[in-house]
Amino acid sequence: MSSPDDVATTIDPVGRPLPVFPDPEPLASHGPARIIALCNQKGGVGKTTTTINLGAALAEYGRRVLIVDFDPQGAASVGLGVNPHELDKTVYTLLMERGAQVADVVRPSSVPGLDVIPANIDLSAAEVQLVGEVARESVLARALRAAEAEYDVILIDCQPSLGLLTVNALTAAHGVLIPLECEFFALRGVALLIETVEKVRDRLNPRLRIDGIVGTMHDPRTLHSKEVLARVLEAFGDQLLHTVIGRTVKFPDSSVAAEPITSYAPTHAGASAYRQLARELVARGDAA
Numbered sequence: 001m002s003s004p005d006d007v008a009t010t011i012d013p014v015g016r017p018l019p020v021f022p023d024p025e026p027l028a029s030h031g032p033a034r035i036i037a038l039c040n041q042k043g044g045v046g047k048t049t050t051t052i053n054l055g056a057a058l059a060e061y062g063r064r065v066l067i068v069d070f071d072p073q074g075a076a077s078v079g080l081g082v083n084p085h086e087l088d089k090t091v092y093t094l095l096m097e098r099g100a101q102v103a104d105v106v107r108p109s110s111v112p113g114l115d116v117i118p119a120n121i122d123l124s125a126a127e128v129q130l131v132g133e134v135a136r137e138s139v140l141a142r143a144l145r146a147a148e149a150e151y152d153v154i155l156i157d158c159q160p161s162l163g164l165l166t167v168n169a170l171t172a173a174h175g176v177l178i179p180l181e182c183e184f185f186a187l188r189g190v191a192l193l194i195e196t197v198e199k200v201r202d203r204l205n206p207r208l209r210i211d212g213i214v215g216t217m218h219d220p221r222t223l224h225s226k227e228v229l230a231r232v233l234e235a236f237g238d239q240l241l242h243t244v245i246g247r248t249v250k251f252p253d254s255s256v257a258a259e260p261i262t263s264y265a266p267t268h269a270g271a272s273a274y275r276q277l278a279r280e281l282v283a284r285g286d287a288a
């Protein structure tokens with residue numbers, strides 16, 4: 001049990017007072033979904049890890065969650081126990097085949113309430129094939145429309161690029177969540193990412209906004225982890241979320257086990273961190 005005194009003295013990793021994020025209220029019914037694109041054109045920053053574990057944490061809180069794997073590497077699919085490499089029906093089918101429905105391509109994960117639309121290398125062809133389509137930027141948005149009523153949150157795990165697939169994710173989304181590795185050069189490229197988000201908002205999707213920046217792979221023992229977060233705070237203020245994800249080998253371990261950390265190591269600090277991220281987003285109104 002925490003007393004009010006504990007609350008007052010609790011601070012986040014950049015020294016701001018850490019609010020209490022209450023457990024989300026149970027939902028009486030589901031949908032319409034809020035769509036969040038997890039975006040950063042840098043690879044290896046924790047997009048896929050955040051998609052999987054935030055999705056699993058929201059599902060634990062009773063939310064119906066759909067993860068859209070939107071990276072031809074298929075890491076989100078694999079991490080959720082779906083081997084996409086021998087599947088015929090993937091997000092590629094949904095994008096490119098006329099009449100294809102979400103129901104044709106969606107799969108359950110091992111986590112109750114968490115479904116996934118898998119991706120594999122076929123998706124890399126879509127990037128090229130979409131160029132010739134009418135309204136090529138909004139193909140994913142249209143394809144997901146029918147699923148919005150069934151889910152509370154849809155998370156899109158983007159590939160590390162700002163190409164046409166990512167623009168499709170941004171056009172479909174209400175919000176963008178930017179995972180940022182607490183590492184030197186982490187901020188390099190973020191300005192370009194934000195510029196891309198602003199262009200998509202101006203030209204294609206006026207509802208789009210940046211939900212926040214989440215620090216990942218944070219090591220409180222290193223000075224530069226702290227310095228990186230301090231610089232993000234300076235540059236982006238309250239867009240830097242209070243929740244910061246620590247660096248731990250439990251994340252790669254849980255990927256190998258093809259499970260979210262919330263079920264692979266449910267009491268580990270990494271699992272608690274993603275549950276806190278889920279509660280913080282709900283408290284900010286960024287997730288149902």
Ligand SMILES: Nc1ncnc2c1ncn2[C@@H]1O[C@H](COP(=O)(O)OP(=O)(O)O)[C@@H](O)[C@H]1O
Binds near residue numbers: 160218252
């Ligand atoms: N907080 C963390 N601590 C330690 N390793 C992490 C953490 N988050 C992600 N990783 C590992 O770093 C690698 C890249 O993460 P990933 O989520 O795949 O990044 P991205 O999708 O941005 O390329 C993976 O091997 C993953 O297991």
Ligand SMILES: [Mg+2]
Binds near residue numbers: 047071075159
């Ligand atoms: Mg990834």
